[in-house]
Amino acid sequence: MGADFVTGKLADVVNWARKFSLFSYPFVTACCGMEYMSVAAPKYDIARFGAEFPRFSPRQADLMIIVGTITERQGPALRRIYDQMCEPKWVIAFGVCASTGGFYQNYSTMPGADQVVPVDVYIPGCPPRPEQVLDALVLLQERIQRGEGHSQVVLKAEALAKKKGGEYDVPAMSIKPRTDHLAALPSATKPTGGEG
Amino acid sequence: MDNTLAPPQTRRVVMGIQEPQDFDAPELPTEPLPLNMGPSHPAMHGTVRMVLEVEGEKISSADVQIGYLHRCFEKESEFATWTQVFPYTDRLNYISPMLNNVGYAMAVEKLLGITNQIPERAQYIRVIVGEMSRITDHMTCLGASAMELGAFTVFLYMLKAREWLFELIEEVCGARLTVSYLRIGGCAWDLPEGFAEKLRSILERSKGVLAEVSTLLDRNRIFRDRLDGIGVVTQQDCLQYGITGPVARSTGLAYDVRKDAPYLVYDRFDFDVPVGSVGDNFDRYAVRVEEMKQSMRILEQALQQIQPGPVAVNDPRIILPAKSETYNSIEAMIAHFKIIMDGIHVPPGEVYSYTEAGNGELGFYLVSDGTGRPWKCRVRPPCFAATAILPELLKGLFIADIVPTFGLMNMIGGECDR
């Protein structure tokens, strides 16, 4: 028994508290929003799981639920909102459009929200049944309890690196958005789009 | 509308107190402040970005930027067969998906020239599921708008009623929201057993819910103050912008496609078209409430009039053969294969077909080149026209007035951005 036991138990208690008091930021875009409303409604009642209150400011939320299709135009806004959330934060991709793009494979739809933000739980379905959403929430809660959410893992790695006296080098796979492909696009300061 | 719904007089008016004009205009210098109501915002139904210029709380200019849900309906439908477009149409106005299915099916049938051959039972089923969708449309719109003004209970009541309708729709076609129930030439399959009794019981309970919501909102001082006189649209605006549906009817323009150019079996029903007088937010709310009651009237009459019969036209070039034949005869299997892989061969031509959807005249302009895939499948979205007037409408309003005005226009991202 030692400090590790105490911090281990403390982490368990903290994760227990976190998983049962999720403050969600519903990033609602499309049809899945209607099923999100149904999940929040009295019949399927997400409040039983502690995740009742949507906090409509990312600064006050720790769970971002990406509900509906993400288009390329939405990308920077979604990324910005994810960056504004405080750690630890979790992301649920609600619906198949947010997971992989769904049956929209075209010039405007982003093939999944995980192109710009790391996602912890994917909910397939078009739209998913409310029971599926509640199942996904329970899955996320189990991941939070084990400390395996993406943001929790990054935090742990950073803490470990600091203990060893170094910096944690966030791998390119993780949360930094890439910008090298932007050189191919015309400058964003031009007011109108170019001709085809 | 009767006098009991006239706005209650405020105490200041009764006491004869004059409000000072432009209280702090000469003394305090103000600069216009650019404010972004950005694509993810709780009061922006779905995703719309408004770049506002405000002076204090008053909006001096509003740039409404849509397109954040552009999912390329037209481009996708050019690569899909005529039947494969149905799921894309579900996701247009996703709070009333059956109405979009009806509009698209009727457009293709007009192009095929089989509008008169659709069996009667199929037409009645289309009317029934269409009106159920219209009720869910208005319930969602009013529930969400009321929630944004603080009336959270109304939202929960409307959602409770909407759940009953969703469950029944799920019994009919297997999906609560994205239905794809209709096919070119009729319906995919017949209504289930016991549908009529269940629908009647839902209508009874929904009437109770609407009565409760009326007592909560109609004479509510806060609700009326926030909605009366705000966001007035004139009849001339509606004609100039092409605005139809509840927004147009709230201004006094009595245009409803179901009455002016009846399609399916709407001419057999006795129903009224509610028309407002002022064109403000409250009129749009009241018109939608009345429309729900009229839809329930249509549903009751349709349930009485519907007769058993086939639910799809009997044409092997358009309708898939029965599964028992597909698995047992080579001709049926080949027919099944051709319809699925090639698509229904629609003769070359162009057509514009219009129906009354939840937000107004939903038009489908189809161009066919003779193959099984559309050359162009254009949706004329009713809420695109209604959103186009918002930049003009929001000038001079307070920031807080954006919420009910935008909410009651019922801009649905899937339809506006397509």
Added chain:
Amino acid sequence: MSQNVLERLKAQFTGGELLDTGSQHGDEWARIRRDAWVTVATFLRDDPATKMEMFTDLTVVDRFATEPRFDVVLHLYSVSLKQRVRLYAGVPEEDPTLETLVPVWAGANWFEREAYDLYGVRFKGHPDLRRILMYPEFVGHPLRKDYPKEKRQPLVRRQPGSVD
């Protein structure tokens, strides 16, 4: 159903502005010469026998193989007389311009912006011709038949090798 609209057009425009008329599946249509677009539209709006006060839809069809490549399609409706008409104006690819209808119907504003955004047809005299559905950094006009369906131009991506 709206045959008298075509009759009025044929009676009024005898100088070759009316290239063709017809009726298909119950829809009446007329093909207008490009430079007479606003004149014909204003006439239809104001003439007491047609009274097309309501602007319904404006879109573009990419014919691709035929000349002229683009057809700007306008749908009009008369609420008082319950008549409809569809007008076509052929717009060639080398000079994809057309007069704007915003002075006639204010609602044409957003519809013309969408036609410009997705097809590249420019409307002369439009007060605010910029993209409406796509973002300003987008290059190209996606609904043209030669724009590939899955060619994305992403604004932000998380990792190398992501779908582009």
